[in-house]
Amino acid sequence: MEEGDEMKQKINANSTASINPAKPIRCIVKLGGAAITCKNELEKINEENLKTVSSQLRQAMMSGSSSGNVVGMDWSKRPGFSETSFVVDDFSDRPVLDSSSFVVVHGAGSFGHFQASKSGVHKGGLDQPLVKAGFVATRISVTSLNLEIVRALAREGIPSIGMSPFSCGWSTCKRNLASADVSMVANAIDSGFIPVLHGDAVLDGSQDCTILSGDVIIRHLAAQLKPDFVVFLTDVLGVYDRPPTEPDAVLLREIAVHEDGSWSVMKPTLQNINKQAKITVAAHDTTGGMETKISEASLIAKLGIDVYIVQAATNHSLRALSGELKGNNIPEDWLGTVIRFLR
């Protein structure tokens, strides 16, 4: 649910008081729409990727604790399964895993985009029947994806809690974030849960409604919650110097963000890297192109928070989620893009 204009907004520091959850936040992770859904098929989840991502998140959150059997927390019926997976004995001898605090934000992928684009929800105008219906239809689609992601995480034993930005009171004005109450997210974290937010259709003070992208949500959460690091899980290895489908595309391994907000590629230092080229990831991953993605990530990095952009469901994503890269030199055998503030 990316929207270029929204991404360019400045973080509205006045929108809420700073939030300090009792428990420090280890990581905010974005599940990119392209990584967890089948982008070319309406409302189809990439089940295999979602399962691997969920499993990697569990490993990253619960490192250090016993790796016993996963205790599923989704006891609801599933299509194709006869009954629920609930077995009370599972719990009798288990301590609560002291999971480190993560926040999950996901994009829409093949959920929501169809409904939003057909109706022009991002342009506003709830007096138009098509926009009003599209708002309802978009929320139905993105909340059903949210429910499926919460369930996938819960099946891996992650105490995930779906939280819709609309319901949490997030709203915009002129398509810029105007109000965002992070306190319920912080309360959920302090109670040991993993909040799962998503790009959403929200009310807008000047144009009735718009789309609030997952990336804007992440940036605001990062500014408020100050996580150790932020991981963007996507469907390609990372950020390239040109569309990754082109044969000569070069993966950018490390990008430094400077005090003035500009950024430069630190690694690779190949002479043939075309810095002038329009830097981009797969066009279908974001409507804003990769320049926007780097700008977004730069704003987070400038807060002193490492940002890793990495392919979902790979060994590289597991290493990023586990915090292996935090503050360290980037291992040669790790593939992905690190964006860091150069002090």
Next chain:
Amino acid sequence: MEEGDEMKQKINANSTASINPAKPIRCIVKLGGAAITCKNELEKINEENLKTVSSQLRQAMMSGSSSGNVVGMDWSKRPGFSETSFVVDDFSDRPVLDSSSFVVVHGAGSFGHFQASKSGVHKGGLDQPLVKAGFVATRISVTSLNLEIVRALAREGIPSIGMSPFSCGWSTCKRNLASADVSMVANAIDSGFIPVLHGDAVLDGSQDCTILSGDVIIRHLAAQLKPDFVVFLTDVLGVYDRPPTEPDAVLLREIAVHEDGSWSVMKPTLQNINKQAKITVAAHDTTGGMETKISEASLIAKLGIDVYIVQAATNHSLRALSGELKGNNIPEDWLGTVIRFLR
């Protein structure tokens, strides 16, 4: 998700400032769990009832406007249907229907109860793995019911918006409502949407977590939003003087609530009515029994708000939802229970 203890609580007038949405609220309607789900089958919706209830709500909300074809607002895929129901031409010549403002709150029925009772979420204690998992599992179950109800309403052209009390910041302390932000509900109404809330698992200040019942939510919303009337849709005709399965059970048609909070049956005035009998509706509709139900309804009626308890998906429910009973004598051919403040 009824909990006897919670129902007995007093409305916490200090929990939020009074909310005055620009648009007056016509009706808050409770979709009882027993009326919209199959209580004896895990997570099974009573599709026929839900469709009729949704259609009646549309008629009640949009009376006066043209009864043209329903413009569906659920464009998502449905199991058993090939593609989405979206047709852009549907919208070209349609004005936005000026629906009167309703708020929908639903119970859990065969969703959530299993998960909540197996784990004891209402008793709290998130340090116990079973409770923590049950909290996650309960929220998954009730939010999936919420999504299905929002979709059923949207298919009838009702601009419904799911809003989970947990996400909206509702929480309890000692199982009594402690915090409940109604502003997002009011904002959604002012934007022309129909908020759909539900009984939910929430955080509790003294015991970590508990269950917040739909009835407590309704009472708080009624106090804050001051609707014209409140309708409880249930699976029997109304309130009886004894379990309605007993052959001599008498339907109580009108109950008057007095200044001191006591109540008395005004109609029928039959000599054989057993006022001492434990007044009750179908035991499977509520864990608290009907005395609790009347006490709850009395608290709403004492605000000067008529309460109608009526069987869902009947002609009687349509008449109640349409406001026909408001301030009037109860028609002889209307079956249900009216609870009113006797000034």
